[in-house]
Amino acid sequence: MMENEETPQRPAASDAATEAEAVRRSRRAFIGWGLAGLAGLGGWGWLVSRPQEGGIPGPLRRVLEFNENVSGAYFKETRLAPEFARSRATTPRVNGKYGLEDELDPAAWRLRVQSIDGQAREFTLADVQALPKIEMVTELKCIEGWSVIVHWAGARMADFLSHYQLPAAVPYLLLQTPNEKYYVGLDLKSALHPQTLLCYEMNGRRLTPAHGAPLRLVTPLKYGIKHLKRLGSIAFTTERPKDFWAERGYDWDSGH
Amino acid sequence: MIWSGLWIYWANDVYRLGWGDTTVLKFFPKSFYEAFDIPFKLAKGMAWHFVLMWVFFVNGLLYVLYTAFSGEWRYLLPTRHSWREAVQVTLHDLGLRKAAPSARKYNGAQQIAYSAVIVMGLGSLLTGLAIYKPTQLAWLTTLLGGYESARIIHFVLTLGYVLFFVVHVAQVVRAGWNNFRSMVAGFEVVDTAEPASKAK
Known part of the structure; x- marks a missing residue:
């Protein structure tokens, strides 16, 4: 038995049900973060394409x-x-001669x-x-x-x-x-x-x-x-x- | 942020590891620049850097505020036991110590690393401001040892993030799927000996 003080542990109804729940929540989280990442990429693409x-x-x-x-x-x-x-x-x-191309007569x-x-x-x-x-x-x-x-x-x-x-x-x-x-x-x-x-x-x-x-x-x-x-x-x-x-x-x- | 920073750094890439005429590592070798297409992007680098600085600042601020108000800081701040544990964790991870550290949300090494990176973030912000506005914020620039010194600190802190990132990713790979899923989805599957036992 693994002690874990921080995370409330829910009693496992059955291994299969737990597994199904884990898959569902994982999918949701990964899709969510994936979309967030894509939105970021899209925003970047939009930015660099502006005039x-x-x-x-x-x-x-x-x-x-x-x-x-x-x-x-x-x-x-x-x-x-x-x-x-x-x-x-x-x-x-x-570090640069722009504007100094010609000779200058100081007088x-x-x-x-x-x-x-x-x-x-x-x-x-x-x-x-x-x-x-x-x-x-x-x-x-x-x-x-x-x-x-x-x-x-x-x-x-x-x-x-x-x-x-x-x-x-x-x-x-x-x-x-x-x-x-x-x-x-x-x-x-x-x-x-x-x-x-x-x-x-x-x-x-x-x-x-x-x-x-x-x-x-x-x-x-x-x-x-x-x-x-x-x-x-x-x-x-x-x-x-x-x-x-x-x-x-x-x-x-x-x-x- | 680091990407645009490289475009800026390239324009005056004077830092190196070494002594006298001996250079162990030059920041950065030509091959590095070519591989990442760094040269001649100073203006673009500065424009991006001064946009992304806001993202960096707001993101950091939100993280610190969330951590402070949610109470999560209790898991993250090192305690007086963290240092000793950090040594044990490091030895264990390097394969020099058999006994595994006790499993908690964040062990001592993590507490120190995750807290240090916040301090580093603050350091990057302050050294960045010191080289961004060295006259109007002259007190800050002087406090950080002057313009050149602030620029070096700003650079070294960035090397620190890269190191943090490399170790972080390596540790995540080592820790496996369940841990990675917990980072992304916010839950962890824990094996219990008997079904429905010990619900707290």
Whole structure:
């Protein structure tokens, strides 16, 4: 006799009856779970067959947007990315040249800022460097999964916008390289974060062309894909702007 | 979840078992990637991962709530006897000990394993959040030893699930049909010596 404390044992009326009952209940359970499994497979099949939006099925895009709303509701600009000792800073690998295809004449370079009514103003590097210089040692995180600590210096985007009285009453910014082949969409909250810099120095030296000279975006609120190099223009938009990597299957927000 | 995780991990597959220049096991060998068609799916992997994380979270939450409110936790939580019994169970299962452990719903080894996997689930959730939002949740990322450290823990926990799964399936196969049926259908057929005896 086998002791079993947990399971109430029903008296066996007859072996045959017990066996019939067991078969019946087993069949019901296996069919039930089998159908549940099939429903799961069917749901997956339906999901991947939906029209693609920016390289992934539409429903996945919806969930990414939902996640963005959740993290957006939690977002506070007073939360800062950790900073590290300068001695730990190293040079990140050059991981992409989109938008940097042409030669750049640094003397002719201007940063063009376009307001919502289409009016544009141009700024020189000296205009940006005239603003308070912010230095920070933060971790640059590539969407591929690697990270590296870098010592950045530049002007706060928030300082730049307020000092030159640029209208920031819209929810989005579109940043582009001068040739407009690489472009990044940014939400205003992230743009105004105190660690979002218009950066002109990396590890104590002027930016090299490969790292985005003369001016690039740096923000520990986003993956490296949003750290646009060789910034050519900033446009304010009411609609969510296009984004190079979001068109290729990645999350538009890519926020940290 | 693990599948999409592999698509993500592939893009920066730096982990290995080894020391110095010696590598015992690289995560993962080329043949592994090719066999499972892993390469160049980072974007898709991230999209799926950030959808399935909700399934993982809700499923885990429902399981814990059900276990807590149904009273099933009494069978699942290890007691101070579980550790000793777990050693005996392991020795028995490896064929090193003759005496079979007492038959209960969950033995000590199971209690420890099933409780540990819940703690691991919580660990995956927290390390996942730490690498998902390392600035807004910087306190959590720092608590877990930083971004790189949280990513390693997240990876190692996943290896843990795979190990759990392998042992789990092997044990189910060993335990036989009646046990498997009890897992699926929720009942077990118990032999009694005399018909209709000892109804509790």
